Each structure stands twice: as structure tokens, then as C-alpha cells.
Amino acid sequence: MTVTDLDVLPNLRDLGGLPAVGGRRTRGGVLYRSALPAPGDTCPTAVADWPARTVIDLRSPREFATRAHPLQSDTTAVHLISLLTDAEVTAPSRGTQLAEIYHTVVTHAGGQLAAVVQLAATAPGPVLLHCAAGKDRTGIAVALLLRLAGVGTDDIVADYVATNEHMPAVLARLTRFAPELGRTHPHDRDLRGAVPEALEAVLARWDAHPGGVHGWVRSHGATDETIQLWTERLTA
Incomplete structure (x- = not known):
């Protein structure tokens, strides 16, 4: 892996083009996911519209406070x-x-996940979700947004597992740009990569809730209006 490779934001992709219920498909240019952005990243070619107008950082307060977010600006x-x-x-x-x-x-951060839905539905787009590796916390939040909009299990899990292709670059970048995470982040968890069964269990839990995933997110504070706004925003 070259220095140039490390200057490219890994695990970045547009969640457009996925099939949803009723013959709909997810729109491009609405929802992105990635690993942790770093200062000096080159302009990515993986997405058409950059930088995102809204960034939802799913890290913990201590992770977030380590340094200024590189994408924060007058327009982001x-x-x-x-x-x-x-x-x-x-x-x-x-x-x-x-x-x-x-x-x-899912047990303890339901309110936060409902807040992600609210922001994704109403904030200027494109919307970028990320955490440190862009795998676990990002995987859950993206899965919720896709499921709410009617994307099926197979396509949600396939997107989640696609993160495994990027894990060598993700881990190398964390070592270079966030050495504090290298000291405190449980690397064995990252080295395991994306585990389909883990996300499938989350999707099954949402589906089993009264009213399905819509009922689950409503029980944590989301409104029918927000769910409808999000579905109409993401799918066509």
C-alpha cells in the first residue's frame, strides 16, 4: 500500500441503485458511508458529489474530541x-x-439511531455516515436507513460485507491518522471484519418488533412523517 493509497478515504460508497419494495430503487447522491476521513484526503472518485453537505459521525465523544473534523466547513x-x-x-x-x-x-442507542433517521431525512444532502472503521456502528445505522426505505436483507448484508474489501486500508489509515485509536481500539474486533450473521441478527430483531422496523424506530422517537420523508428522499 502506497502513501497515495493512504490519502484516499477508504470504504467510501454511494448507497444508490439498490432495489427496494414496490419496484423502487435507492437514489444516488443521497446517502454515503465511509471510514474515518482524515486531513489532506484527496478528492474521492467513488462518489459524484463531494464533500457531503451533512456528516453524521457515530464515534464516541472521546474519539470525536481528539481533533477537529476534517470535513467541517461553511458548507458541511x-x-x-x-x-x-x-x-x-x-x-x-x-x-x-x-x-x-x-x-x-440496538438495545441502548435506539434514541440515537432515531436521531440519525431524523437528520438523514431533513438535513442537506448528500449525507455521509461514518465511525472509525466504517464497519460496525456505520453498518448498523446504514442498515436501519436502508431497511426503513424497503431495501431487502440480501442487499443490505451484501453492502455491509463489502466493507471487508477495504479493511487493510482502513486499519493502515487508523494507525497513521489516529494512533490513539490504535492504542485503545480493540483491533481484534476490526480484524474480524464484517460478520454477516451479526447484522442479520439486527435485521431480524427489527423485523420481529411489532410493526417491524418502522414500529421499532417509532418506539424510539421517530415519527411517521420522518419515516415517510426519508423513504421518499432515498427511493424513487
Whole structure:
């Protein structure tokens, strides 16, 4: 991997083009996902419209406070919505399965996930979601947004698993640009990559909730109006 490679934001993609219910498809230029942006990143070619107008950073407060966000500007607003606490991020894995971590997020951060939906539905786009690796917290939040808009399990999981192609670059970038994460972030969790069964369990939990995923997100503060706005924004 060259220095130039490390200057390219990894795991960046546009979530447009996915099939949804009713013959609809997700629109391009609405929702992006990525790993952690870094100062001096080259202008990406993976998406058509850059930088995103709205950035939702899913890291913990301590991760976020380490340095100024490189995408914050007069035209890009950065919002911190933490899906794991500082203690949860830095806790040793001790064999903890990703499914257990994802269960913790869905159990304890439902309100934060509903806030992600509200921002995605109403803030200027494109909207970029990221955490540190762009795998776990980002994977859950993206899965929720896609499921709300009617994207099926297979396509959601395929997008999630696509992160595995980028993990060598993600880990190299964390070592270079965020060495504090290299010291505190449980690397074994990242080295496991994206585990389909972990996200499938989250999707199954949402589907089993009364009213499905719509009922779940409403139970955590989202409104029918917000869900409709998001669905109409993302799909055509």
C-alpha cells in the first residue's frame, strides 16, 4: 500500500441503485458511508458529489474530541451521534462476539439511531455516515436507513460485507491518522471484519418488533412523517 493509497478515504460508497419494495430503487447522491476521513484526503472518485453537505459521525465523544473534523466547513455540517460510549469503545473484547456488540447498540442507542433517521431525512444532502472503521456502528445505522426505505436483507448484508474489501486500508489509515485509536481500539474486533450473521441478527430483531422496523424506530422517537420523508428522499 502506497502513501497515495493512504490519502484516499477508504470504504467510501454511494448507497444508490439498490432495489427496494414496490419496484423502487435507492437514489444516488443521497446517502454515503465511509471510514474515518482524515486531513489532506484527496478528492474521492467513488462518489459524484463531494464533500457531503451533512456528516453524521457515530464515534464516541472521546474519539470525536481528539481533533477537529476534517470535513467541517461553511458548507458541511458535522453532527456527533454516538452509538457506543467511550467505555464501550475501549473495553477489551475478551472474546465478545460482534453480534453481542451490535445487540448492545440496538438495545441502548435506539434514541440515537432515531436521531440519525431524523437528520438523514431533513438535513442537506448528500449525507455521509461514518465511525472509525466504517464497519460496525456505520453498518448498523446504514442498515436501519436502508431497511426503513424497503431495501431487502440480501442487499443490505451484501453492502455491509463489502466493507471487508477495504479493511487493510482502513486499519493502515487508523494507525497513521489516529494512533490513539490504535492504542485503545480493540483491533481484534476490526480484524474480524464484517460478520454477516451479526447484522442479520439486527435485521431480524427489527423485523420481529411489532410493526417491524418502522414500529421499532417509532418506539424510539421517530415519527411517521420522518419515516415517510426519508423513504421518499432515498427511493424513487
